[in-house]
Amino acid sequence: MLDRPRALSGTQQLLLVLLRTLIGWHFLYEGYFKLLYPAWTRAGVPLERFSSAGYLRNAGGPFGEVFHVLADPAWAPWVDRGVAFALLVAGLLLVLGLFTQLGCVLALGLLAAFYLSAIPLQGVPEPRSEGTYLIVNKNLIEAAAVCVVLVFRTGRIAGLDVLRRGVARAPVGAPEAVL
Amino acid sequence: MTLTPEQQALGRRTFLKALAGTPALAALGATAAIKGPLPGGPVRLGFIGVGGQGRALLDSTRAPHAEVRALCDINPTQLARADEILKQNSLPPARHYVEWPEMLQKEDIEAVVLAPPLWAHAEITVGCLEAGRHVLCEKMMAWDVAGCERMRDAALRAGRVLEIGYQRFYNPLYEATYDGVIRPGLLGDVYYARLVWHRNANWRRTGQPPSPDYDPSRWGYPTFEHLLNWRLYNKYSQGLFAELGSHQLNIANWFFDSEPTRVVASGGVYRFKDGRETPDHVYGTFEYSGGRTATFTSIESNAFDDAYEMFMGTKGTLILKNENEAMLFEEGSGARASGVELTPRSAGAAATASETVSGTTPDPAAAASGSATASGTQQVERRVATRRQIERFCAAIRVGTPVACGPGKALGSARACILANTSLVEKAPTTT
Numbered sequence: 001m002l003d004r005p006r007a008l009s010g011t012q013q014l015l016l017v018l019l020r021t022l023i024g025w026h027f028l029y030e031g032y033f034k035l036l037y038p039a040w041t042r043a044g045v046p047l048e049r050f051s052s053a054g055y056l057r058n059a060g061g062p063f064g065e066v067f068h069v070l071a072d073p074a075w076a077p078w079v080d081r082g083v084a085f086a087l088l089v090a091g092l093l094l095v096l097g098l099f100t101q102l103g104c105v106l107a108l109g110l111l112a113a114f115y116l117s118a119i120p121l122q123g124v125p126e127p128r129s130e131g132t133y134l135i136v137n138k139n140l141i142e143a144a145a146v147c148v149v150l151v152f153r154t155g156r157i158a159g160l161d162v163l164r165r166g167v168a169r170a171p172v173g174a175p176e177a178v179l
Numbered sequence: 180m181t182l183t184p185e186q187q188a189l190g191r192r193t194f195l196k197a198l199a200g201t202p203a204l205a206a207l208g209a210t211a212a213i214k215g216p217l218p219g220g221p222v223r224l225g226f227i228g229v230g231g232q233g234r235a236l237l238d239s240t241r242a243p244h245a246e247v248r249a250l251c252d253i254n255p256t257q258l259a260r261a262d263e264i265l266k267q268n269s270l271p272p273a274r275h276y277v278e279w280p281e282m283l284q285k286e287d288i289e290a291v292v293l294a295p296p297l298w299a300h301a302e303i304t305v306g307c308l309e310a311g312r313h314v315l316c317e318k319m320m321a322w323d324v325a326g327c328e329r330m331r332d333a334a335l336r337a338g339r340v341l342e343i344g345y346q347r348f349y350n351p352l353y354e355a356t357y358d359g360v361i362r363p364g365l366l367g368d369v370y371y372a373r374l375v376w377h378r379n380a381n382w383r384r385t386g387q388p389p390s391p392d393y394d395p396s397r398w399g400y401p402t403f404e405h406l407l408n409w410r411l412y413n414k415y416s417q418g419l420f421a422e423l424g425s426h427q428l429n430i431a432n433w434f435f436d437s438e439p440t441r442v443v444a445s446g447g448v449y450r451f452k453d454g455r456e457t458p459d460h461v462y463g464t465f466e467y468s469g470g471r472t473a474t475f476t477s478i479e480s481n482a483f484d485d486a487y488e489m490f491m492g493t494k495g496t497l498i499l500k501n502e503n504e505a506m507l508f509e510e511g512s513g514a515r516a517s518g519v520e521l522t523p524r525s526a527g528a529a530a531t532a533s534e535t536v537s538g539t540t541p542d543p544a545a546a547a548s549g550s551a552t553a554s555g556t557q558q559v560e561r562r563v564a565t566r567r568q569i570e571r572f573c574a575a576i577r578v579g580t581p582v583a584c585g586p587g588k589a590l591g592s593a594r595a596c597i598l599a600n601t602s603l604v605e606k607a608p609t610t611t
Contacts, residue, residue, distance in 0.1 A: 048243070
């Protein structure tokens, strides 16, 4: 259905690219922040080093065992670095609109891992959580938003993918860009 | 190449589409650079002088703010005691040095915490600053005004942090008092501050040299006794005005937002005629602009008054006692009758680890001499203040937050205390 030429309004295109940019910035800053460690706040307080080990150790659900293995001290530093780097890359791709589809897949993979490691099945406030969730949490909602960005191929609307695909070769079925 | 207006418009539009994410990246990146955290781990510290006060500072040094890489002291016994502190706090051992230039040369340290005898402050501080290290120097700033000025100028030239260790500035009680009482003007006009630090004990310490053949003469101390009791000799010390008075005078300067312009002092060695040179009784009057005056008295023959700072205003009286208690009395309410409750916590309150009983580090030499320790709450308050001081020093290095007592403030109180000793010796008023 999406392969058929479709005219999205300017506002629709703008909001889709904005959604992609916001998601991208969320990923980018999370990755940047984690890679920055050790670090200090500007008020002069040292920040605790990021570690996913505790998060992984407490993972439940059907894939709990897999996450528990990753919490092993031998793996944990690589997992920490890998997660931070993946967040940074996914964020950059989404913000810049470069290899956008790949960025979306990477973001979805990360969000799926975050969601599956801690599926909110209790429906009560969790420690260090700012809300109360049952099945649907912010990770799942963000994943759905990434799916929207993915299927609408927003790299064809705006972003470096436009250059990558060639200025002169307008993609078949691409929305008419009006940005 | 000729392009139609339509082609040009298409080209511009495509260009803008392609770079749509770049402005967002730049804007958000700039925000992160301005508001986001700054990189950096614990500040790598070296300690020079790990006697009583040096160990109190060491005891307050913790990750994630700082890590101790090296210790330097000319007395091996002190180094061994410092090692115990690290061990008690489950911190890794630090390398030992006797000569501080060697430590600076060999160690990858960013900052130095100094607590040697007063006469060495200026030389070591300037050396560390010129070697690119930040410095937290224990009070008083230096033995003479010229030394203080050299330290200040060296910090400016090197662009490094220089803080002088006055823990009261980091004591939550003093911060709250300043914000809640002094700044709002609850005391009215304050013309007089009484600063008191009375003890009833010998300031002299006893102890054994680290080895029978230990010779500290190459560092300027003819005997081990001179090193152990440097506070009692004029060559190394500025006596009670510096070791006790400068703490309280700094508070008067802070609360008056000013510095003394004229000093009159008297005193002498009246009780302990044991060869010491620095007086065991001192009385100083410090005059500020606007008709304001602070008096400081310190005696070694009676501890009834203990230690306090009292600010007497037209609307009220403030008493800060022993660094852990604050009292406020409204003028004319009749409260003055029971205002000052100077029940001593322990008969003969006197110095232990340092002259101000800093931290919780016991000093065997002081214990052997029969000195009393500070009360538990007093120790807790000082420990909290000392820890905050170290943390703020590290934060100043990492992210540039201001220190509470830099060279400007410290020089003001040091100058006044040095002038007080001059006045005491010359038996004449001195002016800044």
